[in-house]
Amino acid sequence: MMKLVLVLLVGWTWTSSALVRVPLRRVPTIRSQLRANGLLEDFLKDHRPDMFNRRYAQCFPPGTPSLRLGRSSEKIYNFVDAQYYGDITLGTPEQNFSVIFDTGSSDLWVPSTYCVSQACGTLHRRYRAFESTSFRHDGRMFGIHYGSGHLLGVMARETLKIGSLTAWNQEFGESVYEPGAAFVMARFDGVLGMAYPSLAEILGNPVFDNMMMQKAVDEPIFSFYLSRKTSSSNTQGELLLGGKDEALYNGPINWLPVTAKGYWQIKMDSVAVQGATTLCSRGCQAIVDTGTSLIAGPTVDIISLHQLIGATPTNIGEFLIDCVRLSNLPHVTFVLGGTEYTLTPEQYVRKEMFGTKEFCFSGFQAMDFVSAEGPLWILGDVFLTEFYSIFDRGQDRVGFATAKHPTEL
Known part of the structure; x- marks a missing residue:
């Protein structure tokens, strides 16, 4: 699969003045929810704990006859214990989604309205391409393989907003198949990766790269403040786009x-x-x-x-x-x-x-x-x-x- 790498020059001049705070909510871990419902032991019998952190992903060009992976790259993501998530919107008019802001991956995906898995049921919001005037069809398919299952979908382009920041023509994945109990119990809808472009499996620029290219942020910097579990329910974590606090x-x-x-x-x-x-x-x-x-x-x-x-x-x-x-x-x-x-x-x-x-x-x-x-x-x-x-x-x-x-x- 071809990789698109964006080289950022240190000497770039940033002319915008955008600095956006994204509240991050902390929830009980999916692992603890499975345990509290008596499901964890059965779940782990079939999926070894170390396998929750292994991900294999590949993009498929148009006309690919099979979804079988020709090659794979190993990545890290812990779906079972994901805890912090925030809000984004996609489309025109805006459709709301909760995503994990993940520095361990580079792709953005959310469930599609055509998703057939239990994980895409009433607990999770699904993207409705036919309701958005800014939707752009891509045509490619993508697949992400996890130790506890795999995720399949189609790619698209859309207008993305995080707070007051906008990324135009953003590549993202619409998942149509999300097997596994971890997805079913997740409090988040999708994942927004914030690592380097070379880690991306969806061809094109990751979200923060698009924001830098379009000069939507004040500086090419983002920062995280994660709240403690023992803090009051009113205390939230924060992702700050465009600087530090x-x-x-x-x-x-x-x-x-x-x-x-x-x-x-x-x-x-x-x-x-x-x-x-x-x-x-x-x-x-x-x-x-x-x-x-x-x-x-x-x-x-x-x-x-x-x-x-x-x-x-x-x-x-x-x-x-x-x-x-x-x-x-x-x-x-x-x-x-x-x-x-x-x-x-x-x-x-x-x-x-x-x-x-x-x-x-x-x-x-x-x-x-x-x-x-x-x-x-x-x-x-x-x-x-x-x-x-x-x-x-x-x-x-x-x-x-x-x-x-x-x-x-």
């Missing part, structure tokens, strides 16, 4: 260069447990991914980490921790660009209530994902909740600063 973080920004322009991939110096035991001791690569709920790493390292924090494996892929022991558990520190980012047990352990009983689950997950630069770690929402993240396409870098939460704002 100094009111949402403390201290200086630590900038790290992107090492491979596909994912937002950076170099990680090391991972330390209680400042002593060191993982990734010679440095390793990491992906900054808003679409993955947990922190993932190579199996050998995550097994060692779980042993150090006293996590016990279950028969459905979860790692349990004794809630009474939280105050005695070690801190886990990620060193990025010489700066330490420390997570306390209260920050890397997820608490969930089932009836009157509280359970504590590890926020770390084993996943063997290898790139040309070696094994990759994934810094997902467990990490990004604590640290404000800034994604700079102008200078190809990612910035981190300590996030301010409600008691600090």
